[in-house]
Amino acid sequence: MTALIDLFDSLGPWSWVILGVFLIALETVVPGVYLAWFGISAIVVGTLMFAAGDAISLPWQLVLFAVVAVATVLAVRRFANKQDVESEDRDLNQRSAQYLGRVVVVEDAISGGRGRVRVGDTLWPASGADTPKGARVRITGANGMVFTVEPVTE
Structure with a gap:
């Protein structure tokens, strides 16, 4: 040494x-x-x-x-650590959050609080008030990959 x-x-x-x-x-x-x-x-x-x-x-x-x-x-x-990059799309990595506020159609009737809605060409699980197939609903939230929806009142 x-x-x-x-x-x-x-x-x-x-x-x-x-x-x-x-x-x-x-x-x-x-x-x-x-x-x-x-x-x-x-x-x-x-x-x-x-x-x-x-x-x-x-x-x-x-x-x-x-x-x-x-x-x-x-x-x-x-x-x-100074990487304060602002993105134009804040929900870029949160796919379900990108659909908040969108009006979609119920594909499988929401019964007992669970059903499925069609978003574009994809079916997504949904939860909310009982709603028949074909009704229009608005996406108000997302819990993981399950949308929370409410009927559209127009």
Whole structure:
């Protein structure tokens, strides 16, 4: 272990740059985005070491790496979570909610609170007041894939 530490220390700032490039290259093999930020942090520490020369000892280099790594991860998390994308269709992934307010025809009479309605070319389960086949009803809600309907009064 001491031989590895001596090698790391003997390369000086290049050891940090090599470690950073290695971590970024490893990121392409490992799923997720975890190692890239530590690789960038190692390159930043290497760059700071080039500027500072031999003024910073190895333990302080490790502390500096930890601080830069935490700052990098926090900065990335802060900006990565800013995905306030507004959709024109708020119910895009809620298929049953897209039909609220639509008037449809009862295909299987609603009896005992259960029946089926035709929406386009598809039959959907429905619940509501007893309604005969062929009557027009309005979709007022959805519980999962079961529409809640009420008779249309015109």
